[in-house]
Amino acid sequence: MYRDRKCGEVSESQIGNTVTLSGWVFRWRDHGGLIFIDLRDRSGIVQVVFSPDVSEDAHKLAHTLRSEYVIKVRGEVRRRPEGTENPEIPTGSLEVYASELEILSKADPLPFMIDEPKEISEPLRLRYRYLDLRRPEMMRNLVVRHRVTKTIRDYLDREGFLEIETPMLTKSTPEGARDYLVPSRVNPGHFYALPQSPQLFKQILMCSAMERYFQIVRCFRDEDLRADRQPEFTQVDLEMSFVEVDDVISIVEGMLSYVFRETLEIELSTPFERLTYRDSMERFGTDKPDLRFGLEIAEMEDLARQGSFKVFLNALEAGGRVKGVLGKGLAGLSRKEIDLLTEEAQSYGAKGLAWIKLRDGFDSPIAKFFPEGVLKAMADRLGAEQGDMMLFVADDEDTTLDVLGRLRLSIARRQGLIGDGFRFCWVVDYPLLEWDEEEGRFQAMHHPFTSPADMDIERMLKEDINDHEGLSSLKAKAYDIVLNGYEIGGGSIRIHRADVQRKMFELLRIPEEEAQLKFGFLIDALRYGAPPHGGIALGLDRLVMLMVGADTIRDVIAFPKTQKAVCLLSNAPSPVEEKQLKDLHIKLDIIE
């Protein structure tokens, strides 16, 4: 027997009992006479004492112990002598007096210490991931991740969802992200694609009368990586029949409330705030707003018109916008620092940045273009006080909102205005279509199976909406869920009528043959009695990242990849044998 309890489970009630423990040597303190070992397993740490008075043999062997040796210890649980308790650890009032010691496995000196107080470089952590994962912080991240998936399964099971697996070797869909391809040996020249999401399959399952489906499923996208993006990531994917937007939203709110209660003991207040896409863009310059702080973007067009500042007036004349954001506490910025801020705005796409400091009146090169009353109205609208700076961007609509949205975030970070907590919100009423400048046609903003709003279905089918403005005005039954400025999920009510789906492809200028080729199996399924249905996919990695306060999803994934999509532990990807390529009828064509 290796153990009869875990290190973290040693408790007062066992005082006087003899216990057997196994684990890793975390830290050791060899006093020559007494030797103290902090023994660690997944459950926690307990102090083991080796004294020659208890066992000469065990004490002698304990001298040879080093960091991360795996040992088995048998000994008596005792209360620590008065004044030697360690309040830092849960078992700090106790210790185990070892009578027997067995070294189960020795360890070479480690490339880094498990209790390293400093940050270890990430390449090293990834190369020795098994050691990195021993660190209590990483251990905790994976425990929380487990708790989250477990409670999600419990919740959805109770709500009548079936967990159904969908294929990993599936069909490439040319729309969207780049696919990871897998060659088919038995079908030379043909390829599977790894799923970007189980989108089509989960809709098929609704056509199969499964009514409620979910899956915690790996998805793959061959795009460039970010702190919150890995080539393989996990979605909590679900789909429901006979539902409208509110039904999906309330299931997800119930699920997240349950998850936060069960894993973090945090009560979320529901329903979550809802913003329309339009509102979110106007107020925050993004469709994933961080609501943990203010600094909302304010409309300045009416006030700009009351002045004579040409940059503003020209932008409005050209059909653009003038809006502003509060630079909280930035009145003290030097000319040089303002130049840097301007450069930042320009890096986001702005032509320039107008500013007015509130410091003994209005201090700005552009103040002279506005009557005092207008300047005051600007300050009122932005909530600017003495010591603040007002920042303005005048440009086309997209640029104005985007730049101010990014500045808002940047200022909040710089000034430490971002509060704690978990601020969820829904962004709803997305446009159905989005103009694609490159392709010269409209694209589905969510995906081509997203249902238009009810009134827009009629407009779409009856009226002949084909002009740019008309198409831009169509709304979708799509929704995103946002947490602290991160998009953690998105979904929609789907089209379940074949005629609407046909019209949709027509608007997207996808010819019938092409649609049949790409999504034929779904379109066919819609013909044989498809229930109204909709669903959502949540990004599990991002959700857990935010829950544990990590800066990157790599810290909540056991074996993540680097920015070049390399696994430093296994060294994937790697070249393969010539024979393997030959079997697959693949010839390499690499230009040196």
Add this chain to the structure above:
RNA sequence: GGGGUGGUAGUUCAGCACGGUUAGAACGCCGGCCUGUCACGCCGGAGGUCGCGGGUUCAAGUCCCGUCCACCCCGCCA
């Protein structure tokens, strides 16, 4: 594809602007001492392809060019 930051002992870093003895510190490691420590303490010791390649120079960790790797960001991610 583009912009930025970094790469020096096992680890985390200093040294680089202004080139010039033997490249330092802390932690870790090795040896010794230590019966109440808990980031134990004390004494001693070992440990370096300054990412890699080229160039400038009497002389390069330091300057120049190229390149690789890691991270952050833009593009990209329906």
